[in-house]
Amino acid sequence: MHVGSVSSQQDALEQLTEAVDGAFGARDDELRASSLAGTAQAIWILSQQSLGAYEAEPDFIAEAAGGESA
């Protein structure tokens, strides 16, 4: 799974659920389903954003290079 590969929020949820089930086993759990739905929505929102190659680097890259962050 990667952010660029999701085609919809539902697709993100299906890919995420498959990954979690594969790693930790499938289980019927309402809180878990709700948590996964929230994460899938976040992945979908992120997938809709575009960033230029050097538009914004994660703070920790500047930090590792000796700069300061928030």
Added chain:
Amino acid sequence: MTTLHDLSVVEIAAGVRVRQFSAVEVLDAALNRIDATESHIHAWVLVDRDGARAAARRSDEAASRGEGGPLNGVPVGLKDIYDAAGLPTRCGVGFLSDTPKQRDAESVARLRRAGAVVLGKTVTTPFAYSDPQATRNPWNQERTPGGSSSGSAAAVGGRQVPAAMGSQTAGSILRPAGYCGAVGLKPTFGRISRQGIHPLSWSLDHAGPIARDVAGVSLMLQVMAGFDPADPGSRHQPTDDFLGSGTRREPPRIGLVTDVLAYAEPNVREHTLEVAKRLEAQGASVSEVTLPESFELMLAVHLIIMQAEAGAIHANQHRQHTAEYPPRLRAFVEAGQVLPSDAYLQAQRLRARIRTAALARIEGLDCLLTPTAGNVAPDPSTTGDNRFQGIWTLLGLPTISLPSGLSAERLPFSTQLIAGPWREATLLACARWCEEVLGTLPDPF
């Protein structure tokens, strides 16, 4: 009649210093209040009566010599993710060691050096995430105190102790403080050391105080602020006069963040607009501003970063104690462990972009204003709504929550102020000014 358990941090420190009353008398008043109210709110996992009494006696001895730090004789509670020498750190779960810790967290050491009396450990949700515990709101025991600093907020709001420490990764200082009628301060990322505090998310975790009033959190910040080489997130920044800055009298320039109001419940929305009007009527300049990006994007970025980092932090412990993990935390860290790396990296990049845009919004203003949460304290099946606090935690900006009135159900309303990075002195001065306009709350019991 004001009794010792009603006094604030600053009032206690001043009274002990001039020997108007003793630190032992202050401690006894706190213990009596705990004995009278703890069965209603369940704020503590451990009250260290003997250790606190010994510390209070030392405070009185120091006062008798004309010595003692700025918090001499002030009892404080510690959220049970903070290490304190001689006490275990259980993080709200049953599978961690009961062996007492050998040394204090850096922030706790600084509190003790300033004369604070560590009264004990307060209830945290497991590992400071969102599975609710037995703690209840002092204003209504059918309501949540909020979380994850549930016990610290309930203990301060319930006037068991004048101050307590919390931690915030999304909204875990400001929200419980707001729900319980206390003041919560989350300083700039890097201002207070997190060494000796169990982490949840490295780039989002903040340490901060909860107290009865703005002066109380200002004095707590004063003694804890400063660089610590043992915390990789700690920063070299001058420590301003946080308490003295509150004496400024100029009305603040406030930006009312209007687009978040659509996400608040109607009574909170109306209350916040009313607060803005009251502040403006007293001379504050209030202008309308909007979020730097959509609320949904800011929340998504926060969630992905927190979840990925929590998944990594908990990977080993979760593998060893899977069945003992509470359901919300278990689901959260399991998904965190399978999140794609590009989600985390894109979220961190977007965070940088949002932060730059947010700083431009604050330019020319002293602080922004929003509700602390979108609701008053809900029922105890959850710890409440962390969205209004989490978007600012994401940006590492200093924030404070102030009690600003009571709802029709007699639950505290709370107002959040946000300032630019390292501008705690300005934030606290604004908060003191607003506090004078908005007034204080009565005893909840």
